[in-house]
Amino acid sequence: MDPSAAENLKGKGNAAFASKEYNTAIEHYTAAIELDPQNGVLFSNRAMSYLKLEDFHKALQDCDKGLALVSDPKATQKLYFRKASAFKGINSIKLARQYFSKVLEHDPSNMAAKQELDSLAEDDNMEDVKTHRVEIKIESVSKLPDEFQRLVDGRPSKPEKPVIKESTADISKEIEEMFDRPKKQYIPDTSAPSFVERSTTSILPSLKNIQGAQKDKAYSYVINLPSNVISDSFLYGVEPDFFSFYIEAASFVAQKDMIQDWDTKVLQTLTELSKLKRYQIAKSFCDEKDLHSLLELVQKKNPALLVKYQELI
Template sequence: MSTAPTAESCLREGRARLKAKDIDEAIRFFEAGLALDPDAIKLHDGLGAAHYMRKDFANAAKCFQRIIELDPQNGRAFTNLGAVYNRLGEFPKAVEALRKGVQREKTSVGFYNLGIAQKNIGQVAMAVSAYQQAVRLDPLNADAYLNLANCLVEMKNVRKAVESYQKALEIRPDFEAAKQGLAKAKSDQTAAREEIDPFGRLVSDSSHSGVIESFGLQEMTELQRLEDRQKVHDLCQNIQEKSSEVLEFLREQLSPSLHGLVRGTAAVGQSTKELQAAHDDYQTVLTDLISLRQRMKKQLLALRAHEELIHTPDIDDVK
């Protein structure tokens, strides 16, 4: 005489079938278990995973939504729902679900999925932050390092991008996407140095017979010295102007925006709509601040490139 199935036995069988990638049988067992216990969260989770593996994302979403109805604090369900929304291309919904997921349970997978969603709605800086959290929680997440590097390239932070590509390759030496990204980033880095360098010159092959021309400060003519001084003056003046813009922006834009956000979160009875408006304003201001900072950084890099050139010994003098 056979024993009647229970919700627990159906869960065990369903998980075993899922592990064996026998998805149809796994679904059959999970559904049988839910017929016996409709509110069993683990059965809904297993069924959602099975639908996800079958690429039936609409039904997978329904399973994870049902878990959230049963347990609104279930971070795993929010994270899985966000992953499904990413697959469906519904990235704003994914961001919303994944933010709730990582608020309840901080996981590398949650932040990784959040980074994907944010990148796809144009929030590249926020995606960088999400991927940084992902690799902090799981230093062996090579995919997160790759996506982080790609976002850093988009933000023109090539040096940090190179570091992230290298991290991905340390974890997975055969990671072809990381290899290609690293090669391109290094190429872009070289091109950027040449573009930033305001004193780039070609070596003449007509009059020096292989002797490398010196452009050290001690070799400049009086006119070259005056031109060099003017160049440094202009660079420093540009940096001063950009830093003043940043300071003014911090005082007149960022500080009031943050004050509004603090006031909104502290106020009793503040409506969700008003709080969202304050948060949206803060995000807009933050994006503008990042843009200002990047412009100032470009001027600083130009000055540094000049200093490195002037204070670098001539090749012939290096012993």
């Protein structure tokens, strides 16, 4: 680490930013980070440059990295503001409001955060919804389709198929079976007469509800799962509840030294998850204390992997 060289590069980045040369600023900040990876202000400055380029996802990543490193209240406040702006940029209104509110918690007199908060719609039910122009074909018909004709005639609509819900007991039983199988056999035996066919996608988020003695098994089970099994289960986006559970599980097994090579296994899984949709949103729902706790454990147990972990969480 060379703080003086990093500080020099930071100055060059600031000058480029002031000249609105944002790509050049990012290059200087990135070079400075390579020399001083524990400097949260560098991540904060680079996040601001990404915001100017409207690269909101990279801005979010840098804000999270910066927040894991800084302790100064003013620097934290800046990162919250920039994180809120990035969420606003990707139309995540609820999260944008949440982080602008955090700025005001630190500094109630911050007029910029107050104005941003006031400008956002109160109704945040449209989060992550983007409008698109859609061409709708209008066709002439001689008679209305049956479902519309029923409405006109006042006739009851056709009964819907009953929804079959699985009980908590069914889920718990299936997870218990998963724990008792050999480690390499991750797919349940569908030939068993008592088996209720469910996708891995629905099983994994259920793990967070395990209580008592089974919790340790759930932690161990999910960390031992191959990264491709987990990533293949979330093709439509990472589930926030599962991500939070996974970080919790990773911290637990790291603290207890329960699993050999847990650090590389967790890193591989996080790398795979980071390639999926909604990874940044899932990460933003995770308790920052849990993320910071995992980083501290990595720094203590295997500091060589710390930078890679910081890049992901």
